[in-house]
Amino acid sequence: MTDKLAVSVLGTGIMGAAMARNLARAELTVRAWNRSRDKAEPLAADGVHIAGSPEEAVRDADVVLTMLHDGPAALDVMRRAAPGLRAGAAWVQSTTAGLDALPGLAAFAHEHDLVLFDAPVLGTRQPAEAGQLLVLAAGPADARDAVTPVLDAVGSRTVWTGEDGAAGSATRLKLVANSWVIAATNAVGEVLALSQALGVDPDGFFDAIAGGPLDMGYLRTKAAMIRDDALVPPQFAVTTAVKDARLIVEAGERGGVRLDVAAASAERLERAAAQGHGGEDMAAAYFASFDEKPSD
Numbered sequence: 001m002t003d004k005l006a007v008s009v010l011g012t013g014i015m016g017a018a019m020a021r022n023l024a025r026a027e028l029t030v031r032a033w034n035r036s037r038d039k040a041e042p043l044a045a046d047g048v049h050i051a052g053s054p055e056e057a058v059r060d061a062d063v064v065l066t067m068l069h070d071g072p073a074a075l076d077v078m079r080r081a082a083p084g085l086r087a088g089a090a091w092v093q094s095t096t097a098g099l100d101a102l103p104g105l106a107a108f109a110h111e112h113d114l115v116l117f118d119a120p121v122l123g124t125r126q127p128a129e130a131g132q133l134l135v136l137a138a139g140p141a142d143a144r145d146a147v148t149p150v151l152d153a154v155g156s157r158t159v160w161t162g163e164d165g166a167a168g169s170a171t172r173l174k175l176v177a178n179s180w181v182i183a184a185t186n187a188v189g190e191v192l193a194l195s196q197a198l199g200v201d202p203d204g205f206f207d208a209i210a211g212g213p214l215d216m217g218y219l220r221t222k223a224a225m226i227r228d229d230a231l232v233p234p235q236f237a238v239t240t241a242v243k244d245a246r247l248i249v250e251a252g253e254r255g256g257v258r259l260d261v262a263a264a265s266a267e268r269l270e271r272a273a274a275q276g277h278g279g280e281d282m283a284a285a286y287f288a289s290f291d292e293k294p295s296d
Contacts, residue, residue: 004029005149008061010054010077012040016067018128019154021046026153033057054081063150065092070243071101078108087113090147094119096174098247106166115143116165120174124235136170138162179248179262186265188222189286222283234281241282242269
């Protein structure tokens, strides 16, 4: 043990790897584990210790940060880590887990005497690498000092939504925010697909809305990725967007509302994945407008 805060990062995909690097750059002691070890190995160059198992990764950790695919994956990995967990450690659960998974995660935290922080993040690869994520967090006020160095290292701002991580107030806000992001992304693809079908130069559309209330940086960024065939490496992969879209639809159903756009977005993303675009940026939902990849 050292005087530095010891942090374990479980899951080093697009987001988790960037978060681990920024934690190490903040001079915290960082151990990382990933199911596919080769994805974690490059972090060693940044001073991150690569663990061979979740149990090894969390041993003596003051804070455990999970950034895995979904709620069931987070629970599975934490169960594997259980023998190494320290009672009283903070669990910063940043996986977009959805509402149905929260009770199981909260029960695990209670069983192992962990202080649970529901802490999903808003942002993609670029802000993650820059340590500029927006952290949405819920957890006890009297334990926040323990996780503040972690949240400050990975994000530019933390929005506290409540004091009970098990209540899922941060996850609920994340689903609302993601519903807008996913809808907007699919709309970008459809604008470009319709332009092609009607023989309209997309630049004419962008010129028409320039500087007005319909213009937005996100539209132009995602459109440029599609037009420039710059979908790899992904900022946010199609397969992950499929999962999040389904969680949004399920959350709406739980709340008694019908989310037609979210449901259609999930179907478009699934179709793009089936066409072979699962590992590309979610802007690749554009290809779901065509039976085959369109010609240039």
